[in-house]
Amino acid sequence: xxxxxxxxxGIGTVGGxxxxxxxxxxxxxxxxxxCEIEVAKILVKNTDKKRDKAIPQxxxxxxxxxxxxxxxxxxxxxxxxxxxxxxxxxVRGIKAKKHIVTANKAxxxxxxxxxxxxxxxxxxxxxxxxxxxxxxxxxxxxxxxxAGNKVQQIMGILNGTTNYILTKMTNEKVDFDMVLKEAxxxxxxxxxxxxxxxxxxxxxxxxxxxxxxxxxxVKFHEVYREGISKITPIDIEYAKELxxxxxxxxxGKGTDDSLELRVHPTFIPQTHPLASVNDSFNAVFVxxxxxxxxxxxxxxxxxxxxxxxxxxxIISVIKDxxxxxxxxxxxxxxxxxxxxxxxxxxxxxxxRLIVNDKPGVLGTIASLxxxxxxxLSSVIQKGEGVPSVSLVFITxxxxxxxxxxxxxxxxxxxxxxxxxxxxxxxxGQKRMGA
Amino acid sequence: xxxxxxxxxGIGTVGGxxxxxxxxxxxxxxxxxxCEIEVAKILVKNTDKKRDKAIPQxxxxxxxxxxxxxxxxxxxxxxxxxxxxxxxxxVRGIKAKKHIVTANKAxxxxxxxxxxxxxxxxxxxxxxxxxxxxxxxxxxxxxxxxAGNKVQQIMGILNGTTNYILTKMTNEKVDFDMVLKEAxxxxxxxxxxxxxxxxxxxxxxxxxxxxxxxxxxVKFHEVYREGISKITPIDIEYAKELxxxxxxxxxGKGTDDSLELRVHPTFIPQTHPLASVNDSFNAVFVxxxxxxxxxxxxxxxxxxxxxxxxxxxIISVIKDxxxxxxxxxxxxxxxxxxxxxxxxxxxxxxxRLIVNDKPGVLGTIASLxxxxxxxLSSVIQKGEGVPSVSLVFITxxxxxxxxxxxxxxxxxxxxxxxxxxxxxxxxGQKRMGA
Numbered sequence: 015x016x017x018x019x020x021x022x023x024g025i026g027t028v029g030g031x032x033x034x035x036x037x038x039x040x041x042x043x044x045x046x047x048x049c050e051i052e053v054a055k056i057l058v059k060n061t062d063k064k065r066d067k068a069i070p071q072x073x074x075x076x077x078x079x080x081x082x083x084x085x086x087x088x089x090x091x092x093x094x095x096x097x098x099x100x101x102x103x104x105v106r107g108i109k110a111k112k113h114i115v116t117a118n119k120a121x122x123x124x125x126x127x128x129x130x131x132x133x134x135x136x137x138x139x140x141x142x143x144x145x146x147x148x149x150x151x152x153x154x155x156x157x158x159x160x161a162g163n164k165v166q167q168i169m170g171i172l173n174g175t176t177n178y179i180l181t182k183m184t185n186e187k188v189d190f191d192m193v194l195k196e197a198x199x200x201x202x203x204x205x206x207x208x209x210x211x212x213x214x215x216x217x218x219x220x221x222x223x224x225x226x227x228x229x230x231x232v233k234f235h236e237v238y239r240e241g242i243s244k245i246t247p248i249d250i251e252y253a254k255e256l257x258x259x260x261x262x263x264x265x266g267k268g269t270d271d272s273l274e275l276r277v278h279p280t281f282i283p284q285t286h287p288l289a290s291v292n293d294s295f296n297a298v299f300v301x302x303x304x305x306x307x308x309x310x311x312x313x314x315x316x317x318x319x320x321x322x323x324x325x326x327x328i329i330s331v332i333k334d335x336x337x338x339x340x341x342x343x344x345x346x347x348x349x350x351x352x353x354x355x356x357x358x359x360x361x362x363x364x365x366r367l368i369v370n371d372k373p374g375v376l377g378t379i380a381s382l383x384x385x386x387x388x389x390l391s392s393v394i395q396k397g398e399g400v401p402s403v404s405l406v407f408i409t410x411x412x413x414x415x416x417x418x419x420x421x422x423x424x425x426x427x428x429x430x431x432x433x434x435x436x437x438x439x440x441x442g443q444k445r446m447g448a
Numbered sequence: 449x450x451x452x453x454x455x456x457x458g459i460g461t462v463g464g465x466x467x468x469x470x471x472x473x474x475x476x477x478x479x480x481x482x483c484e485i486e487v488a489k490i491l492v493k494n495t496d497k498k499r500d501k502a503i504p505q506x507x508x509x510x511x512x513x514x515x516x517x518x519x520x521x522x523x524x525x526x527x528x529x530x531x532x533x534x535x536x537x538x539v540r541g542i543k544a545k546k547h548i549v550t551a552n553k554a555x556x557x558x559x560x561x562x563x564x565x566x567x568x569x570x571x572x573x574x575x576x577x578x579x580x581x582x583x584x585x586x587x588x589x590x591x592x593x594x595a596g597n598k599v600q601q602i603m604g605i606l607n608g609t610t611n612y613i614l615t616k617m618t619n620e621k622v623d624f625d626m627v628l629k630e631a632x633x634x635x636x637x638x639x640x641x642x643x644x645x646x647x648x649x650x651x652x653x654x655x656x657x658x659x660x661x662x663x664x665x666v667k668f669h670e671v672y673r674e675g676i677s678k679i680t681p682i683d684i685e686y687a688k689e690l691x692x693x694x695x696x697x698x699x700g701k702g703t704d705d706s707l708e709l710r711v712h713p714t715f716i717p718q719t720h721p722l723a724s725v726n727d728s729f730n731a732v733f734v735x736x737x738x739x740x741x742x743x744x745x746x747x748x749x750x751x752x753x754x755x756x757x758x759x760x761x762i763i764s765v766i767k768d769x770x771x772x773x774x775x776x777x778x779x780x781x782x783x784x785x786x787x788x789x790x791x792x793x794x795x796x797x798x799x800r801l802i803v804n805d806k807p808g809v810l811g812t813i814a815s816l817x818x819x820x821x822x823x824l825s826s827v828i829q830k831g832e833g834v835p836s837v838s839l840v841f842i843t844x845x846x847x848x849x850x851x852x853x854x855x856x857x858x859x860x861x862x863x864x865x866x867x868x869x870x871x872x873x874x875x876g877q878k879r880m881g882a
Contacts, residue, residue: 035596035738045663046595143593149739151593158767159577159585161480162469162759229479287745290724295741304469304756305583305746307729311721312742322738325596333592 018047018332019054021081023103024094025065028117028144029056031321032093033067039325047329055081057094057103078103082110089331091324092116093144101125108132108140113335115327117144117320123218123234126225139334141327146219147172147296149319150312151326156226156300163302165227168266169440172219174294174314175203175210176242176262180250180279181292184259187247202294212241213262213277220264223298224275228268228351236353238276245279249366249435252406253281256364256392259289263440272352274359281364281439357415362391362439365407365417367424368431375429376405382427386420388412402431408439452481452766453488455515457537458528459499462551462578463490465755466527467501473759481763489515491528491537512537516544523765525758526550527578535559542566542574547769549761551578551754557652557668560659573768575761580653581606581730583753584746585760590660590734597736599661602700603874606653608728608748609637609644610676610696614684614713615726618693621681636728646675647696647711654698657732658709662702662785670787672710679713683800683869686840687715690798690826693723697874706786708793715798715873791849796825796873799841799851801858802865809863810839816861820854822846836865842873 022029036043036051044050053073061074081087082103090107092100092114100121104114105128114133116122122129122145133140143153147170156165171177175197182193194211197203209215217237225232242262253260258281267274282289287309291297296314301307313319369375376395383390392408409417417436425433456463470477470485478484487507495508515521516537524541526534526548534555538548539562548567550556556563556579567574577587581604590599605611609631616627628645631637643649651671659666676696687694692715701708716723721743725731730748735741747753803809810829817824826842843851851870859867 031738039596039598039738042598042663043596046591149736149742151589154588154593155585157480158764159588159760160756161763162473162477162756164473164476229476285724287724290719290721302583302756304465304473304752304759306750306753308583308744308746310742310744313740316740318738319740322594322596322736325738326593329595330592 016049017052018049018088018335019052019086020089020091020328021055021057021084021087022053023057023081023090023092023100025056025058025067025069026093026095027317028320028324029093030067031317032091032324033069035318035321035325043325043329047332049332051328051332054087055084057081078106082106082112087112088335089113089115089328091328092118093324095120097121097124101129104129105132108136108138111136111138113139113331115141115324115331117142117324119145119215119218119222123221126222127231139331141330142222143327144320144323146222147298147310148312148314148316149322150296150298150310150314151323152223152298152310153226154326154330155310156223160300160302160305160308163304165300165302166268167301168223168227168298169288170216170220170223170264170298171261171288171291171296172216172264172298172314173210173213173262174296175207176213176216177291177296178202178294179211180242180245180260180262183245183247184250187251189247190243190245211243213239216262216264216277220266220275220277223264224266224273227266227300228273230273230351232273232275232353236275238278238356240278242279244435245437246435248404249364249437252366252394253364255394256281256408257284258282258364258439259284260437261288261291263288265440268351272354274354276356276359279437281437283441286440357413357418359414360411361414362411362441363407363409363417364435364437364439365409365421366434367405368402368434369405370401370429370431371403372429378427378429379405379424382423383407383409383420386423387416388420404434450483451486452483452522452769453486453520454523454525454762455489455491455518455521456487457491457524457526457534459490459492459501459503460527460529461751462754462758463527464501465751466525466758467503469752469755469759477759477763481766483766485762485766488521489518491515512540516540516546521546522769523547523549523762525762526552527758529554531555531558535563538563539566542570542572545570545572547573547765549575549758549765551576551758553579553649553652553656557655560656561665573765575764576656577761578754578757580656581732581744582746582748582750583756584730584732584744584748585757586657586732586744587660588760588764589744590657594734594736594739594742597738599734599736600702601735602657602661602732603722604650604654604657604698604732605695605722605725605730606650606698606732606748607644607647607696608730609641610647610650611725611730612636612728613645614676614679614694614696617679617681618684621685623681624677624679645677647673650696650698650711654700654709654711657698658700658707661700661734662707664707664785666707666709666787670709672712672790674712676713678869679871680869682838683798683871686800686828687798689828690715690842691718692716692798692873693718694871695722695725697722699874702785706788708788710790710793713871715871717875720874791847791852793848794845795848796845796875797841797843797851798869798871798873799843799855800868801839802836802868803839804835804863804865805837806863812861812863813839813858816857817841817843817854820857821850822854838868
């Protein structure tokens with residue numbers, strides 16, 4: 015029986031999941047890879063710390079040199095997280111001709127290009143399925159099964175915490191703050207929830223996915239990003255009334271000469287496949303010019319789902335190991351396209367204004383939309399008679415810059431108390447032909 | 449630039465799609481495979497026939513020897529369909545050391561094991577992504593990304609025609625016969641619709657998927673099969689009232705020592721991800737012991753979606769071509785498990801009876817269920833007062849044989865006019881813990 019020795023960097027949630035899968039599914043893994051996988055070393059900060067899993071004490075080391083200098087270790091599995099230290103370990107591992115499997119989205123979103131170049135130069139494999147959408151095999155699909163497609167669009171629910179919060183707000187009609195607090199108490203959200211709630215996590219993942227989908231090296235800071243903290247139960251109710259659901263979407267759209275990359279709360283039709291992705295589930299919707307519409311749905315986080323992706327990658331490396339360095343290193347620059355400034359993107363918009371209910375106010379506002387080339391498809395006015403009312407608009411397809419200019423002019427009107435919310439609409443149906 | 453020569457066997461719908469993708473997406477394919485793919489020969493029955501696509505006349509041949517003896521052709525792409533001739537060509541191609549890509553589900557479901565053995569012996573690659581669910585990369589996912597999982601369950605909407613018919617029956621409350629006729633007129637259903645409507649097509653695909661998922665060589669005839677021709681708008685209405693949708697599902701469930709394999713109309717909860725898969729879309733829902741619930745959704749047929757899968761496979765072969773014969777040949781026997789007889793499978797059931805509305809009839813029927821260990825979770829009685837009424841039951845979890853025996857005794861009652869329908873329920877929620 016052929017044995018492959020690997021090392022784990024870190025043994026937290028994901029590392030623990032990988033360890034457990036390697037023990038529990040030994041038989042399946044052997045069948046699918048024709049190899050036995052042995053964890054030969056585990057890098058930890060403190061080798062004396064008590065751990066949940068029954069892991070032989072002699073596997074732990076706090077000295078990375080023990081791993082990088084061990085000639086028998088062929089694969090390094092980075093599941094420690096963080097950026098600079100992980101980068102240093104991975105680059106040193108690559109230079110020592112170790113194949114790399116990593117689950118580190120923040121690292122890849124910031125230093126992906128450099129790491130891929132290093133791997134290519136050294137002729138080693140680099141796999142990173144677990145960095146996006148946990149157990150969902152979207153990276154592999156984009157690299158191989160969809161390799162004959164021109165990817166036109168990618169839309170993902172890539173953050174489980176925000177999807178859980180939005181689902182709960184939708185089902186129970188409660189405020190963002192209340193749901194967030196509850197999620198934190200249950201351990202579903204971090205004490206500092208910024209990375210999830212403000213869309214940084216989703217933007218990291220979109221950076222990786224869009225580099226791969228569009229063959230263009232995307233920088234993290236080029237992704238427009240807006241979180242869900244401004245969403246209220248009122249907006250969710252209006253969405254429902256209008257036939258929509260609100261989701262935090264990561265959206266990438268490609269044309270021949272430019273790309274649109276953005277993470278923001280989005281209205282999607284209740285009939286869109288992404289609309290029924292609830293709770294902490296993730297999903298990625300891809301439109302290719304040959305395959306058409308495709309969606310992948312599953313667990314985007316958790317020890318075993320993420321561990322499943324890592325183990326799948328380890329098996330892929332094993333299958334490649336006897337081969338030449340043939341696998342495509344994927345985030346590398348392949349074509350060069352401009353990232354569209356947010357103002358030049360086009361779409362439909364949900365706009366909710368609080369106005370003083372005076373005669374003629376709707377007319378004044380509608381004219382300002384018209385003057386700025388924003389045409390309206392729906393108007394809802396609620397609460398007639400009281401001094402201030404909600405005015406809700408859904409626009410037709412229009413340019414972001416035009417909407418922003420119209421809003422600016424509208425909120426400077428005396429009769430307008432405030433812009434309560436502006437949420438982008440992705441109308442799958444209408445976009446089909448695009 | 450490296451050039452790979454391939455041959456197409458057949459240039460019908462799928463072959464035409466492959467040809468078109470290879471022309472249109474040349475640039476993407478080159479980026480992803482580092483190769484130019486050249487169609488060097490196309491096998492057709494009649495080389496003089498006029499065709500839609502502008503294909504150089506000199507590529508056509510009606511003599512397979514021209515292909516199999518051409519040393520420069522490395523990959524044979526079988527998109528001709530049919531069983532015996534395709535099998536002969538593929539086996540001869542394998543013996544001539546050509547790598548094989550096929551879209552032929554009927555062939556693989558009947559002779560898969562033999563063909564895989566031949567490929568393994570000859571040391572050539574064999575890919576067949578397009579044989580199941582068109583553009584959805586489920587085969588690749590099962591072979592690689594999910595290779596670290598013990599697959600516990602697989603449930604698929606694998607036939608677009610029947611899903612289109614059921615969707616239309618659900619939305620428009622019309623009879624099966626009427627929708628079928630319309631579908632035939634529009635070209636969505638074949639003149640002889642048996643293969644689709646009676647579940648043969650879905651059963652072929654389930655044979656392939658379950659061999660792969662469970663590592664057991666499954667024979668086509670071992671799959672229980674029931675079509676949708678008996679489904680009526682009345683059943684669809686009851687399903688809706690009870691919170692369900694009716695879908696033709698292909699179901700495979702594995703335990704350590706046995707397998708359940710069945711294709712039949714099924715009640716699934718409206719909240720299940722498969723419930724919102726409508727029209728001609730396909731979807732495959734997989735439950736792995738590490739990855740948890742996963743779903744793949746997309747176009748299950750059509751020239752470009754199926755062509756996308758074929759081209760993805762060609763690119764996979766190209767990536768492997770410089771390597772040893774490392775790829776796992778997948779349908780081969782890996783573990784040996786019994787296929788559970790249908791009577792031993794367990795589930796919940798929707799049962800609709802037409803009875804004469806006499807006092808005590810419900811009691812008599814309920815007792816017969818009880819006597820046969822079938823316990824009931826819902827009972828609906830409609831149309832009181834008229835001589836014959838519908839009695840609808842949803843059972844708790846129970847054994848198929850018990851239900852069948854109870855039904856047999858019940859329909860022999862004088863008060864029972866007939867069994868209007870029996871449809872199996874897959875209650876995703878309740879099964880989670882299973």
